[in-house]
Every structure is written in structure tokens, then in C-alpha cells.
Amino acid sequence: MIVFRPAPSESERPTRFPTPFDRKAVHPLARRAATELMAELAQHHATPWRLHEPGNGKMFGVLVVTASDGALGYLRGFSGMIDGQWDIPGWAPPTFDRAARAVVWGPGEVEMLDYTARRAALVAGKPPDEHSAEAKRLAKAVRALDAERTARSRVLMAQIQACYHLPSAQGDVRALRDIFAPAEPPAGAGDCAGPKLLAQAYTLGLTPLALAEFWWGATSATGDRREGVFYAACRGKCLPILKHMLAGLPADPPPLFGAAAIPADEPRTLYEDAHLLVVNKPSGLLTVPGRSASMQDCVVSRLRDRFPDATGPLVVHRLDMDTSGVLLVAKSLEVAKALQRLFALREMEKHYVAVLDGEVTGDHGHITLPLRVDIDDRPRNIVDSVHGKPAHTEWQVISRAPGRTRVRFTPHTGRSHQLRVHAAHPDGLNAPILGDRLYGYTPPDDDERLLLHAERLAFVHPVTDAPVVVTAPAPF
DSSP: OEEOSSOOOGGGSOSSBOOTTOGGGOOHHHHHHHHHHHHHIIIIITTTTTTTSTTOOEEEEEEEEEOTTSOEEEEEEESSOBTTBSOOTTSOOOSBOHHHHHHHHHHHHHHHHHHHHHHHHHHHTOOSOTTSHHHHHHHHHHHHHHHHHHHHHHHHHHHHHTTBEEOOTTSOOEEHHHHHTTSOOOTTTTOSHHHHHHHHHHHHTOEEEEEEEEEESSOOTTSOOOTTOEEOOOHHHHHHHHHHHTTTSOBOOOOOTTOSOOOTTOSEEEEEOSSEEEEEEOTTOBSSOOSSGGGOOBHHHHHHHHOTTOOSOSBSSOOOTTOEEEEEEESSHHHHHHHHHHHHTTOOEEEEEEEEESOOSSSEEEEOOOEEEOTTSTTOEEEOTTTOBOOOEEEEEEEEETTEEEEEEEESSOOTTHHHHHHHSTTTTSOOBTTOTTTSSSOOOTTOOOOEEEEEEEEEOTTTOOEEEEEOOOOO
């Protein structure tokens, strides 16, 4: 344990463990410990660990703890491995049984290398004519080998995961696979900084008080992790684990976004005829119901009450909960299908306005960064050039102010969080939208909103063939 010098006063101690799933919940003492660790990383570790080389950035964590004698300090840890090492003196060790894992991983690694070599040999032997009988035979052999390798890899993964055992504050030690059962644990579950730090605290007889995790080094390959920025624990890998490990501590629950009270007269109608309407969705209101029972209030549920005879899905596209602006609604299934065809054919013109946290270079341009959902941290989306779906955003600067840029976005595809990721990504505008709790540099305050608004929608009416243009000025 690294003891705080000078020692914090009694009033500075956390009374409850802040939830690690809310970026706003970083306790001042956890922030103090993280700041100390950032300075140490910059001075002593960044160069030997090559943290600023592409692909080498890392998530680090600090856990504020108290000892039985009342001393207050913190533990430090990192996610996964650093410089090819699981164990580094002075840092939280991994949560797996080393001997048991070695029995599985040693032979397993040899197997995987053998698969790789055999595959390379098959590919190298392919003749130039890909339509020849030999080429087809080798292609079939490669597919069979890939399937065999995938099946074997799953078995090895399950055996490795069986080596992880995670304690709770109550002393209840559970196997990793039992924590996720009946689902399969995600790859890397149990290797994040948070679980490693909590496990070490319990092993040393220390009481955890607050956790903070931050990124240090080169920006992540997906562009969504930047040096010195605090991030919430990932929900896919860490939510089940930390829920178990924090059991027995006075801990705050994870935040529930989308359950805020919205005035009953929202969303307000901007345009309406016998077939469809356009509403102005407020920020904070879901478009469709969420998974939780407390997140059923949404545009769809409210419009069902207003139009009990309407058929079909009502809304034919979506806006993020945090985004406001024009939203198109169909009163019948037939009209909904016709409008969805317009979206599919890209015959629906949409414009958004946003205020960015940064000064953008240039006045106009296009962003084409492929996107996919972050399966370990939904609802976040990330850039992925291999598995991502094509995403195209056009942007135009409207005005500038010190440290701020107001832009107009025209999305030519409709991927989830497209504008937010394209704004924040270093290969996009490198300036996140202000108030973005997922992709911003800092989490917004309670009275701040995402400064992204759908201000214009233009299309040809699917029934009357008349042009329809609906606008709603941004409220910021």
C-alpha cells in the first residue's frame, strides 16, 4: 500500500464506495492517487514500457484503501499485461491461479502456433488459378483448419477461465465462469485493473474505499481511449465481476441513464398530417423502450397513448437518448415501410448541429470511419477497420469560439453513435461533442446535456409525393 503523504483528514474519506461505472463518480482521493500515479508513469515507466508507441497505451487503476490501523493509501494496477508480463513488483497481480494456468496455457500456446504454421503452409501452396481443383481443395482445407482451430480455442479459453477465482468483501470466492453463468465470460474478463486491485486488497486485509481507472500512453487503436482521461469500468467484462466483488461494502449502484422525468407534453409535434408526423424529441428521452423496467418511458410509449389506433412501429428511425431534435413518426405500418425505404435509399436528408470541445482544423470535410458496437462496453461504439460497418459523415463549420467549434453534420449513413464517434476520434474531427458522457474528455455535470441536435429533416411524402421540410432550431 502506498500511504498518502500528507494524510487526508477524516472528512476526506469516502463514506460509501462510489460506483466504478460512472465517470463522474471519481472520488477526490482516488483522483489524487491517480494523479500521483500519472506523474510516476510519465517519469519512470512510459519509456521502458514503450507506452507511447502505437498499440501500447494501457488502462491503469488506483484503489483507495484503509488498513486495520486506520492508515489510508492506495494500490495500483494495470489491465492485462505490460511488456509481456503479468507480474510486476509493486503492482496488483493477476486474479488467476498461476500454476493452474501454466498447465493449460503452455501446451495450448504450442497448439495455436502449430495451427498458424499449418494454415500458412496451406495458403502458401495455393496455385495462382483460384478456380482450379487444387485451389478449391486447399481453400476447403483452410476452412476446415480454421473451424478446428476455433473449436479448440474455445475449449482452451474455458480451461483458462477456470483458473480465475474472485473474492468478495464478504469472503465469498467464486469462479469466473460461475459469475457469468449461464453466459460465457468475455475474453479478458478478470484481467482489468479493477478486479485485480480489489482481489489484492482483500488478500492483504485492506478495506477498499474508492476506485479510479484511466488511460496512459498512445491513444487506443480504436481511438476511444486517450492519455490522462478517466473512464468508467466496462460493463461487459466488469459489471458482473465487480458486482460480486463489491458485495458486502456500502457501495453506490451503477447509474441508470434514461430514467429521468421528462414533461408529459413531450415530444412536441412539429408537423402532422393523416399519415405521419414529425416531433421534436427532447434530450434525455429514449426513442424506444430500454431493457430495464424503469426505462419504459420513451417516445414510442408516449405516442402509443396519443395515437391508440396507429399500427406499425411508429418511429422509423432513432435518435440517441442524449440527442434532441426532429424525429419522424408513421401512423401506419404501410407508411412506416415506405419511409424506411427512403432511409435505405438515402433519400432522407438529415442535418444536425453540434458544439465540439476543441478547435477543428478546416471548414468542411468528410469522415469515413467504419463503426461497430463495443461488445465489452455497450452502448459505446468504436472504430474497427476490419469488422466495422461503413459510416460516412459530412461536416461543415458554422462558427468558432476559443476552444469550441460549432458544426453542421450531414450523416450519409445511420450508424449508432456515428456523429459522436466521428467527432471524437483522432482520425475524425478529434474534438468530442460537448456534454458527451461516453466519448467526451470529461463527464458532463448533472445540468449539462449533449450539445447535439437534429435540426432539419427533408423528404418526399410517400403518400402525397409533396416535399416535406421540417426544422427545429437547436436549443443551445
